[in-house]
Amino acid sequence: MTVSTDAPSPDGGLPDPEAVLDRLVELGAVTESEDGSLATTSEYEDVRRVYHDTYAEMDDDGVESTVADLFGVERAEAASLLDAGEVTRADVIAYLAARSFADGELDSPTLAVASDLLVRIEPETPVPEAFEELTDDSYRSFLDSNPDAVVTVWRHHCDPCEAMKADVPEILDAVPEGVATAGLDGQDAPAFRREFGVDAAPAVLLFCDGERRETLTGRRRPETFADRFADVFGDS
Incomplete structure (x- = not known):
């Protein structure tokens, strides 16, 4: 200016x-x-x-x-x-x-x-620090290396995303041992969103044995995530 x-x-x-x-x-x-x-x-x-x-x-x-x-x-x-x-x-x-x-x-x-x-200057990433941050260039390698994974999708100016950040510690506590976790800035990862049909944030994708088994969108109670993790990953 x-x-x-x-x-x-x-x-x-x-x-x-x-x-x-x-x-x-x-x-x-x-x-x-x-x-x-x-x-x-x-x-x-x-x-x-x-x-x-x-x-x-x-x-x-x-x-x-x-x-x-x-x-x-x-x-x-x-x-x-x-x-x-x-x-x-x-x-x-x-x-x-x-x-x-x-x-x-x-x-x-x-x-x-x-x-x-x-x-x-670009804004800070919307991905909480507790998650390894992925990009369109790195998510495929991450999924190949981690067949059992929870991948979260976040977005700037997203009220449900901001609200769900308070639940992150409880959500991570519910992730079974051996299941990897990561996060993406949905606005900067269009290839990931296209491949897995993600059109909302926050979103939580559950991958088991290398395949996407479920996608949860919107803010959910930590107990809901715990139940879905147990169903998808079993005794992982």
């Missing part, structure tokens, strides 16, 4: 992106792993989701009005910026989400840089 603001930084330009990134990490909007990879946090994504739901389908006039108000420009200039792609709906959503998330701790120039960074 290349928008000038009425509140320049002390040197007359926009803040240094590295400094803004460090601030986003401090605020908890972005996390940096040991290997240096970056991801937006679930806490930030929860805020972004609110603005996405409002602005993703808003008519052009509404978005133009928002851009004009945010950056102190005329409506015609706002329309020109949007038409040229210098400002996108994703930029507007990220700007508003960052402003709300920071709760007044970031000025306008910093928010402009922050929103550009946040649009580029």
Whole structure:
């Protein structure tokens, strides 16, 4: 996003992106792993989701009005910026989400840089840490090596997924010994979803002797999973 603001930084330009990134990490909007990879946090994504739901389908006039108000420009200039792609709906959503998330701790120039960074950074995986995470490139090898397996499918912005994460410890306790467990981000694993007909999240697929025996979708009680594990895997 290349928008000038009425509140320049002390040197007359926009803040240094590295400094803004460090601030986003401090605020908890972005996390940096040991290997240096970056991801937006679930806490930030929860805020972004609110603005996405409002602005993703808003008519052009509404978005133009928002851009004009945010950056102190005329409506015609706002329309020109949007038409040229210098400002996108994703930029507007990220700007508003960052402003709300920071709760007044970031000025306008910093928010402009922050929103550009946040649009580029992918969100954290929705797969709980307790599961080995698979991708379309790795799930086949995993299943070949683990003929008895429980594979879970998760998705961003999925209320049942978030609710079921609280049940993960109980679900894992119910998995019989010798049965492997893993998880996938359903949005990033279209090949897996096509192969096994998964069209909802959360989903729990039970593989026994190398064959998929059952798919459970939606949040279920841990006791339900325990019963299904016992039926499918028996004394595994």
